[in-house]
Amino acid sequence: xxxxxxxxxxxxxxxxxxxxxxxxxxxxxxxxxxxxxxxxxxxxxxxxxxxxxxxxxxxxxxxxxxxxxxxxxxxxxxxxxxxxxxxxxxxxxxxxxxxxxxxxxxxxxxxxxxxxxxxxxxxxxxxxxxxxxxxxxxxxxxxxxxxxxxxxxxxxxxxxxxxxxxxxxxxxxxxxxxxxxxxxxxxxxxxxxxxxxxxxxxxxxxxxxxxxxxxxxxxxxxxxxxxxxxxxxxxxxxxxxxxxxxxxxxxxxxxxxxxxxxxxxxxxxxxxxxxxxxxxxxxxxxxxxxxxxxxxxxxxxxxxxxxxxxxxxxxxxxxxxxxxxxxxxxxxxxxxxxxxxxxxxxxxxxxxxxxxxxxxxxxxxxxxxxxxxxxxxxxxxxxxxxxxxxxxxxxxxxxxxxxxxxxxxxxxxxxxxxxxxxxxxxxxxxxxxxxxxxxxxxxxxxxxxxxxxxxxxxxx
RNA sequence: GGCGCGGUGGCAGAGUGGUUAUGCAGCGGACUGCAACUCCGUGUACGCCGGUUCGAUUCCGACCCGCGCCUCCA
Numbered sequence: 001x002x003x004x005x006x007x008x009x010x011x012x013x014x015x016x017x018x019x020x021x022x023x024x025x026x027x028x029x030x031x032x033x034x035x036x037x038x039x040x041x042x043x044x045x046x047x048x049x050x051x052x053x054x055x056x057x058x059x060x061x062x063x064x065x066x067x068x069x070x071x072x073x074x075x076x077x078x079x080x081x082x083x084x085x086x087x088x089x090x091x092x093x094x095x096x097x098x099x100x101x102x103x104x105x106x107x108x109x110x111x112x113x114x115x116x117x118x119x120x121x122x123x124x125x126x127x128x129x130x131x132x133x134x135x136x137x138x139x140x141x142x143x144x145x146x147x148x149x150x151x152x153x154x155x156x157x158x159x160x161x162x163x164x165x166x167x168x169x170x171x172x173x174x175x176x177x178x179x180x181x182x183x184x185x186x187x188x189x190x191x192x193x194x195x196x197x198x199x200x201x202x203x204x205x206x207x208x209x210x211x212x213x214x215x216x217x218x219x220x221x222x223x224x225x226x227x228x229x230x231x232x233x234x235x236x237x238x239x240x241x242x243x244x245x246x247x248x249x250x251x252x253x254x255x256x257x258x259x260x261x262x263x264x265x266x267x268x269x270x271x272x273x274x275x276x277x278x279x280x281x282x283x284x285x286x287x288x289x290x291x292x293x294x295x296x297x298x299x300x301x302x303x304x305x306x307x308x309x310x311x312x313x314x315x316x317x318x319x320x321x322x323x324x325x326x327x328x329x330x331x332x333x334x335x336x337x338x339x340x341x342x343x344x345x346x347x348x349x350x351x352x353x354x355x356x357x358x359x360x361x362x363x364x365x366x367x368x369x370x371x372x373x374x375x376x377x378x379x380x381x382x383x384x385x386x387x388x389x390x391x392x393x394x395x396x397x398x399x400x401x402x403x404x405x406x407x408x409x410x411x412x413x414x415x416x417x418x419x420x421x422x423x424x425x426x427x428x429x430x431x432x433x434x435x436x437x438x439x440x441x442x443x444x445x446x447x448x449x450x451x452x453x454x455x456x457x458x459x460x
Numbered sequence: 461g462g463c464g465c466g467g468u469g470g471c472a473g474a475g476u477g478g479u480u481a482u483g484c485a486g487c488g489g490a491c492u493g494c495a496a497c498u499c500c501g502u503g504u505a506c507g508c509c510g511g512u513u514c515g516a517u518u519c520c521g522a523c524c525c526g527c528g529c530c531u532c533c534a
Contacts, residue, residue, distance in 0.1 A: 010464085028534075029534090030534080031532095031533085031534095036534090037534080038534095039533085039534040040534055041534090042534070043534045044534090071532095072532080073532070073533090153463095156463075156464085156529075156530080157462095157463050157464065158462080158463060158529090158530070159462080159463085161462095162461090162462045162463075162530080163462090163530070205532090226534065227533080227534025228528070228529080228534070229528085229529070229532095229533055229534065230533085230534065231464095231529070232463095232529060232530065233530085233531090234533095256534095257534070258465095258528095259527085259528065259534085260534085261527085264526095264527095266527080266528075267534095268533060268534095269532075269533045270531090270532080270533070274533095295472080295473070295482095295483080296472080296473060296474090297473085297474080299465090300465095300466085300473085301465085301466085301527070301528080302472095303472090307471080307472085307484095308471090308472065310484090311471080311472065311483080311484050311485085312472090312483095312484095314483085314484060314485095315472095315482095315483055315484065318483085318484095318497090321497060321498080322498090324497090344474085347475095350474070350475090352473055352474045352475095352481095352482080352483095353474055353475075353481080353482085355473095355474090355482075355483080356473095356474070356481060356482040356483080357482090358482095359482055359483065360482085363499090366497090366498055366499070367498090367499070369498080370491095370498065370499060426493080429493080431493055431494070434493090434494095435493095435494070435495085438494095438495075438496090442496095447496065447497090448495085448496065449496055449497050450492075450495085450496070450497085451497075451498095456497090
């Protein structure tokens with residue numbers, strides 16, 4: 001029995017998909033005008049883990065994550081760059097796919113693009129107008145009439161009058177109410193546009209998600225996810241549009257990831273303190289970044305700092321050490337560890353609790369190896385790799401993890417040669433000479449591990 | 461101002477009405493030529509004040525502090 005925290009009800013609920021054995025999930029993806037940052041990585045990894053676990057539990061997961069490839073920010077950026085906006089979006093989409101792959105994020109089942117769904121968007125707007133939930137204004141824009149939808153605010157727990165009192169909403173003369181939002185934006189001369197019954201223009205931000213999600217998954221689906229700052233207004237507006245248009249319940253469970261902070265300050269575009277994924281991957285192995293993200297609960301706020309990443313690196317290194325030089329058994333029956341792992345994950349995807357199980361398995365492997373029970377250790381190793389896969393961790397060959405080229409000035413061959421020289425010195429009981437070589441390597445970030453079978457090395 | 465979330469040992473981070481989270485770091489020991497790795501051992505942790513209870517870090521209430529959203533942002 002899986003329990004998931006639902007933002008709508010503000011509590012954990014037993015997960016019961018609409019159709020037995022199937023899960024339909026939609027997650028708001030990227031607006032592709034810039035490289036993905038750590039906040040995107042968090043959402044990507046969080047829902048990747050959700051997908052992997054649900055599949056592990058036997059569900060057929062239909063995971064849809066959209067790409068917003070038309071929007072004001074995209075047009076502005078393309079204009080600044082002096083390029084056609086599709087060149088910008090093509091480039092950013094490719095970069096996003098590279099970043100995802102490096103972080104071990106599996107591709108979603110479907111990745112619809114807004115520009116490929118203009119017809120659906122227009123159709124939905126037509127329905128909304130016909131049901132008096134939307135109106136075409138004199139300036140050529142079409143707005144959603146917030147007052148026409150009774151449940152407005154049910155996700156973010158906001159009251160319409162409070163929103164209006166806030167008065168930070170754009171005062172746009174053409175709107176009937178300041179809280180109304182654009183479904184269709186009329187194009188200014190020379191802007192990219194699509195023809196519509198209300199004149200040439202482009203879709204508003206929120207409507208594309210309503211159109212794409214219901215198109216790919218049906219009027220009602222199981223899970224809708226996204227970043228923490230999308231809850232309002234984006235998700236609130238999606239609910240209003242979709243339920244007003246279809247007259248049916250939209251997403252049943254709403255999941256929101258926690259925010260990323262940088263040195264105790266919120267990471268955001270406006271503060272300018274954001275790190276792109278590729279920037280971070282210059283300093284840390286991708287799997288370490290993933291481990292860092294997965295080591296705390298997806299809903300909690302995490303603080304990105306050098307100390308925290310370094311600690312994640314040390315911890316992951318320890319897990320890989322347990323696997324080093326060991327060939328996992330082919331197939332191993334379910335163990336108590338699997339049961340405890342599932343127990344943690346069943347409880348709203350408690351990855352921190354699940355990782356504690358990984359450490360227990362690693363300790364068991366090390367104990368068996370010490371006892372010389374190689375076969376039992378191999379069985380445990382199989383369990384560790386099996387559980388790690390559900391979190392998207394520990395799937396590399398340990399040596400590949402330890403020796404990944406991080407741009408140091410020593411090649412693997414150089415290192416092997418020095419290790420041989422040190423072995424010779426040790427054999428001749430020239431320990432001072434041997435230690436000199438080890439120190440020299442240590443200065444370049446190479447750590448040696450001696451064992452009965454010989455010496456292995458890693459980049460530390 | 462409105463709405464929401466949170467305060468756990470040196471740090472990171474789960475969880476629970478009464479017996480171990482886990483990891484990193486530290487300390488002691490084993491192993492080692494010495495280290496590293498690993499193993500064994502090691503820490504009167506639950507913001508403050510009341511209440512409920514035989515018993516609360518865990519439930520309830522007040523308070524203090526931090527954070528997020530309310531505007532484009534994952």
